[in-house]
Amino acid sequence: MEIGIIGKGKMGRDIFNHLFQFDERLVLICRKLEDVEALRASIEKQLKKMFTRGYITEAAYEKKKISFTVSNELSALKYCDLVIESVFEDKELKQEIFQTLETIVKSDCILATNTSSIPLNIVFEKCSIKDRCLGMHFFFPVKITRTVEINKTKMTGQKHVETVKDLLARAEKNSLELKEEANMILTRMFTTVITQIYRIYEENYLAIEEIDKVLKESLVTYGLFEIIDSTGMDIILESIGNFINDRYRNLYTPLYNKGRNLLEEGYRGGTGNKGLTAYEQEHAIALKEANEAEVLQYKQNIILRMQSLIINELAFIVNNQYVEKDKINEAVQEVFGLSEAPADILNRIGKQKIAECLLESCRSLKDDIYQPEDLSVYN
Numbered sequence: 588m589e590i591g592i593i594g595k596g597k598m599g600r601d602i603f604n605h606l607f608q609f610d611e612r613l614v615l616i617c618r619k620l621e622d623v624e625a626l627r628a629s630i631e632k633q634l635k636k637m638f639t640r641g642y643i644t645e646a647a648y649e650k651k652k653i654s655f656t657v658s659n660e661l662s663a664l665k666y667c668d669l670v671i672e673s674v675f676e677d678k679e680l681k682q683e684i685f686q687t688l689e690t691i692v693k694s695d696c697i698l699a700t701n702t703s704s705i706p707l708n709i710v711f712e713k714c715s716i717k718d719r720c721l722g723m724h725f726f727f728p729v730k731i732t733r734t735v736e737i738n739k740t741k742m743t744g745q746k747h748v749e750t751v752k753d754l755l756a757r758a759e760k761n762s763l764e765l766k767e768e769a770n771m772i773l774t775r776m777f778t779t780v781i782t783q784i785y786r787i788y789e790e791n792y793l794a795i796e797e798i799d800k801v802l803k804e805s806l807v808t809y810g811l812f813e814i815i816d817s818t819g820m821d822i823i824l825e826s827i828g829n830f831i832n833d834r835y836r837n838l839y840t841p842l843y844n845k846g847r848n849l850l851e852e853g854y855r856g857g858t859g860n861k862g863l864t865a866y867e868q869e870h871a872i873a874l875k876e877a878n879e880a881e882v883l884q885y886k887q888n889i890i891l892r893m894q895s896l897i898i899n900e901l902a903f904i905v906n907n908q909y910v911e912k913d914k915i916n917e918a919v920q921e922v923f924g925l926s927e928a929p930a931d932i933l934n935r936i937g938k939q940k941i942a943e944c945l946l947e948s949c950r951s952l953k954d955d956i957y958q959p960e961d962l963s964v965y966n
Contacts, residue, residue: 588754591616591663591670593684595626598701599673601729604633609758613655614667620659627657665691669754671723673701676825678709685720686713697747699723703774704826707740707767718744723751724771726922733761734918738770763918769909773922775830776900778839779956780923782827783896784811785842786952791875792885795864805890808924816864819857820846837954894936895944895957898929902960912964930965938962 588611592603595617603615607630617626631652638648656663661684664670670692672684685698692698698720700710711720722738735755737748752762765772788798799810815823824846831839849855849866856862877885901919905912912930920928933941942959949957 588612588669589614589667590754591667592673593661593664593670594673594675594701595622596673596675598725598727598729601727602671602673602701602725603630605729606758607633607651607655611654611754611757614663615655615657616661616663617657617659623657623659630655630657661687661691664688664696665693667692667696669697669699669751671699671701676702676705676822678705681705681710682713685711689714689716695719697721697750699751701725702771703822704771704778704829706829707738707770711740717742719747721747721751722770724774726773732921733759734763734773734921735760736771736773737762737764739764739766741767761918763910763914765910768907769904772904772909772915773918774826776897776904776919777923778823778826778830779835779900780893780897781811781815781823782835782839782842783893785815785845786838787889787892788812789841791872792877792882793889794871794874795867798889801886801889802893806893806926808926812864816856816862817858819860820849820855820862821857823856824850834956837952838956891936891940891944892948894929894932895941895948897923897925898933898941898962898965899945899957899960901929902962902964905964906961933962933965 590606590611591614592599592606593616595615599615603613606613615626615630617623634648634651637643638645643651670688672681674680674684681700681702685700688698694716696719698711698714700707700722701724702710702722703724707720707722711717714720717740720740721743722736724736724738726732726734737751737755739748748764752764755762763773784798784802788795793801795812799812803810824843827839827843827846831843845863849863852866854861854863854866897919901915904910904915916928916930919925925932927935941962945957945959949955
């Protein structure tokens with residue numbers, strides 16, 4: 588299978604590096620001519636290292652050397668069976684790329700976007716053959732995270748979905764097939780989680796670093812504020828803007844407003860830039876007074892509130908028949924870096940305690956997102 592990857596950024600290159608391990612022909616597209624030779628040399632160096640360290644045979648090494656192309660011209664994708672676009676989250680740029688691709692690629696070439704939040708109907712708006720269009724959303728770190736969302740529109744042909752699923756299986760990835768109503772459901776859930784932790788931070792009992800420490804000790808692999816800062820506030824705001832609706836408005840709005848202020852102040856986050864954590868450190872305000880026992884109880888309550896929200900959101904998704912229970916349960920644990928799967932957390936804590944926590948949040952915060960869902964869906 589010949590696969591094109593558009594974008595030499597971290598995600599595009601990580602997708603390339605992962606697929607390069609398998610028996611596919613790859614075409615990597617970058618924007619600038621001056622980047623072509625540097626990228627080719629980098630890939631050849633990586634390949635040589637695999638050979639000298641004994642990871643591949645000499646025959647495989649020779650075959651791999653001619654199994655990829657690097658170009659700054661979209662015309663190099665002419666013979667591809669699948670093209671994965673992985674440029675930054677700019678809907679106009681993505682539309683332009685796919686509109687141009689339709690004049691270049693074969694009529695049966697699958698067109699895929701790695702967008703994490705832009706609605707697919709907008710990304711593919713200018714495409715004329717829409718049954719071959721879909722989303723392939725990989726997650727960081729690509730080499731470790733096995734879950735890949737296959738996001739479909741109402742016009743996506745199932746034969747193209749099956750082709751992509753077969754490719755992902757060969758590449759040792761797990762497909763999470765999502766109909767249009769559930770597109771990018773994991774990003775949507777993650778947006779809910781990070782806006783929840785920001786709401787907790789605004790209660791002003793703990794500093795950001797302390798909250799992340801609590802989370803990493805008891806719930807997740809990576810601190811949520813660490814992820815916000817590394818992702819970049821422009822991308823966070825894009826996700827909030829794309830997913831916000833009446834259900835999430837009260838929860839999402841505080842972080843959205845904060846993010847807009849941060850961008851205006853120059854705290855963008857992302858690689859090499861100051862973000863939310865730096866801003867709060869530089870504009871610190873006094874925390875609420877609490878004794879040691881109260882702080883310990885508050886930390887425990889943070890974990891329970893986060894667990895309850897995740898469990899409730901997952902129940903909402905399954906109850907609305909967006910996706911299969913077992914698949915989404917496993918995907919959420921992996922992508923979010925949870926120490927336990929949501930179903931296991933529920934079994935350990937119990938439905939009553941989760942429901943009581945949700946009802947308390949609903950009463951105190953006056954936000955219906957905390958109304959307990961039917962948790963029997965986990966049975």
